[in-house]
Amino acid sequence: MSLCKPLRVSPARIAANRRNAQKSTGPRTARGKAQSRMNGLREGGRSRFYCHLMLALLEAPPCAVDKTARAILTPEQAAHPLFVELVEMFRQAEAAVVEETWELYAELGASKKKNAFFRRPKPLDV
Numbered sequence: 542m543s544l545c546k547p548l549r550v551s552p553a554r555i556a557a558n559r560r561n562a563q564k565s566t567g568p569r570t571a572r573g574k575a576q577s578r579m580n581g582l583r584e585g586g587r588s589r590f591y592c593h594l595m596l597a598l599l600e601a602p603p604c605a606v607d608k609t610a611r612a613i614l615t616p617e618q619a620a621h622p623l624f625v626e627l628v629e630m631f632r633q634a635e636a637a638v639v640e641e642t643w644e645l646y647a648e649l650g651a652s653k654k655k656n657a658f659f660r661r662p663k664p665l666d667v
Contacts, residue, residue, distance in 0.1 A: 575617075579617065579621070588623070590618060590624075591623060591624070591627065593613070594610070594613055594614065594624060594627060594628075595627060597609055597613055598610065598627070598628070598631045601631075603635075603639075604635065604639065606628065606631045606632050606635050607628075607632070610624075610628045610631075
């Protein structure tokens, strides 16, 4: 048995709470509605757009992170810090893989070959 007194809410307080709840209708302007749509992006890992972008970037062809991100994201999403951070993370990972691959080919002596496959790639647009 609890030793705390039960909370008693007066009927007047219940009525006041109901009146206040009726006033809460959400955003009314187009700007407010657009801003409220972006509220779900605060928790990046829980956003479906964030998850879709991450999967698309994982499946992107080599050296195509920027092109894939531009094709998927709207201008509002492209300006959002969560998406900017994710794309930048993939750019850095892609640059590291390209650099390591180039160093591996150079160690193997592949840089002396005339084959276009073994030529140093163009720098990434980072």
